Amino acid sequence: MSAPQIAIDAMGGDFGPHCIVPACIASLAEFPSLHLTLVGQAPLIEKLISHHSGVDRARLRVEHASEVIGMDERPTHALRGKPDSSMRVMLELVRNGRASAAVSAGNTGALMALSLYVLKPLAGIDRPAMVTAVPTARGRCHVLDLGANVDCSAEQLCQFAVMGSVVAEAQGVVRPRIALLNVGTESIKGNQQVKLAASLLRQAEGLNYIGFVEGDGLYRGEADVVVCDGFVGNILLKSSEGLVSMIASRIEALFSESLVSRMAGAVAMPLLKRLKDELAPAQHNGASLLGLQGIVVKSHGGADAEAFQSAIRRAVIEVRENLPQRLHGRLEDLLL
Known part of the structure; x- marks a missing residue:
């Protein structure tokens, strides 16, 4: 090459x-x-x-x-x-x-x-979508769109699902599990675009669509690809980055409060540093415009x-x- x-x-x-x-x-x-x-x-x-x-x-x-x-x-x-x-x-x-x-x-x-x-x-693509892989309890999940398209039609969400599936497959995931990000997992939940997108994805051959997933399910690793519009996706991404930074700073502050906490921190620091490096937003920067x-x-x-x-x-x-x-x-x- x-x-x-x-x-x-x-x-x-x-x-x-x-x-x-x-x-x-x-x-x-x-x-x-x-x-x-x-x-x-x-x-x-x-x-x-x-x-x-x-x-x-x-x-x-x-x-x-x-x-x-x-x-x-x-x-x-x-x-x-x-x-x-x-x-x-x-x-x-x-x-x-x-x-x-x-x-x-x-x-x-x-x-x-x-x-x-x-x-x-x-x-076959109306508009590109931004995608990145976020860390989960089981590995990584590809999330799109992350801000390129604030408003999306059901058809565009389906296009995002296809593109996300291809990206996951390129990373070695066999039959990537695709889900729509929603306010609940029940079929009656969500706005009209999400419900219609779910109907279209259920009919799509060749895609492993598993249904709706909530934000906590995303981080539990319940899906390999999570699809949403850019408004929701950008808020999800920025909130997650802010949460990681806040938790890291809080841990550092707690381990510096007293002699005992500093001693405990010295023991735990290698593991905490490894975790911080794995979750640091800098390590996951770079969203592809698919x-x-x-x-x-x-x-x-x-x-x-x-x-x-x-x-x-x-x-x-x-x-x-x-x-x-x-x-x-x-x-x-x-x-x-």
Whole structure:
């Protein structure tokens, strides 16, 4: 397999190239065959690269883009008013075959709009969906959509289910269990879209649909793929990240209250550190924008260098799995 070629929106996110350049250099060390193209304001990017010694410039190039899309900018303005933005140039590199994947921590709405315009959706897909794997009591569960589509039709939820199933299969899950996130497991629960989606999924051949799951069931590992609209999914993800951070800080505070608690903490700390590392949001950063004719990974806007490196890692995995081609084949079987 050829070396992964990944384009990076170096200007996106809350911290821009000051965070992204170190993450890219660390990724080159992690993956010796990886090639990266940093897209953005070339003078600034080159200056930041120069602060690092031993960088293999044969695997790290810079593509100039004169415009930057703000985190609060309207997607329509980003689409029509900034033809030379770092995000758009990054996506055009994928479209033109100069990169196999794109990674951005920038404006989610703008990334969605530009990805649809530049890369186009796969046949059978109305709108792409953001997916990531969250840790559960039994392993991991793929959850989608996580914010790309606030309002979804029943048909779109079914498309998300197909895409989530393909991703889980690519991770080695045999006949992934698919569930719809709902306020109860009974068939009478939920809004009209969820009920209609459930009816459609029960009729879909080739999918292992198991019914509704509640939020606690998701974390118990009752399903391998959980489907919801982007409004619900984004709240679920951000709440989970906040809960993990809060519990970690509370544990650290409790173990520092007294001499006895500090002694207990010294004994328990190796296990607690392992648990914290496993659940840390930075380790799971990087949501795939599924359903496009190309690989796009969305990093959290507030990601630090470690978290952004995780998003690059996600892109490398998807290039190796040839995910768009896998999706195309399954969509032909199930939706077309």
